[in-house]
Amino acid sequence: MYATLIQEALTNSGYDPGPVDGIAGPRTISAIKAFQSDRRLNPDGMVGPLTHDALFSSQPKAITSPTATVEPKQLTPHFHQNEFRCCCEGRYCDGFPAEMNSALISALEEIRNFFNLPLIITSGLRCQTRNREVGGIPYSKHLVGNAADCYISGISVFSLADAARQAGLGVIVYQDDGFCHLEI
Ligand SMILES: [Zn+2]
Known part of the structure; x- marks a missing residue:
């Protein structure tokens, strides 16, 4: 986790630690050394207190737009807000x-856990x-967050529809397209 933060900070500062994978490999170490050299720190490739401070105080402030007041977040154990992002x-x-x-999200989590398989959202908001x-119809429930289109790989749309009804959701089966529209 800490290695991930360091890699992100290096990337944001214009260095190349390689992919942000949380593994402090050779590329990450050389990026740390390059950063240290530029900052006149001892280029030992280790993130001690001085390097830490230099690295994390140099972070550009997050750009906040008026509409993006909250960061997209994890909604349930298996669903992240980003999965419902407008397409x-x-x-x-x-x-x-x-x-x-x-x-609706709770019901989706319930259905997901019933099959114990990933429930793929093809359209949320x-x-x-x-x-x-x-x-879409003018008063589509997708507009207000009350609907999600989804499928489960390897599960028929009819089984998915049954489970969704059990979970108390309204269902429209799009058999040819292989997904269900679920709404609350
Ligand atoms: Zn949009």
């Missing part, structure tokens, strides 16, 4: 035009513009 890819919104309904673009 406009940032063209029309910041990805989160609404909050996902927490009761949608902003108005994106919804029009994909031909």
Whole structure:
């Protein structure tokens, strides 16, 4: 974890520690040494207190946009907010035009655990513009965080639909496309 933070800090400072993988390999060590040399620290490749302070005080302040007040977060053990991000890819919104309904997320977690398999979200939130673009109905529940399209690899859409109904959700099965629209 600490190695990951160091790698991120090095990357943000313009050094190349290799992939941010939490492993302090040769590339990470040389990046630390390069950083230390530039900062006139003893280039021993070890992150002691001086290097630590130099590394973490040089971090650029996070850029905060007015709409991005909260960082996307883990919602349940198996679902992260990013999985429900609007699929406009940032063209029309910041990805989160609404909050996902927490009761829906709990039900998805329940279904996921019932099959003990990853439940793949193909569409969560949608902003108005994106919804029009994909031909969604004007009052689509995707607009307000009350719907998610999903599938489980290797599980039929009908089994998924049954489990979703058991969990108290409304279901539309898109058999040809191989997913279920689940809503609360
Ligand atoms: Zn959008």
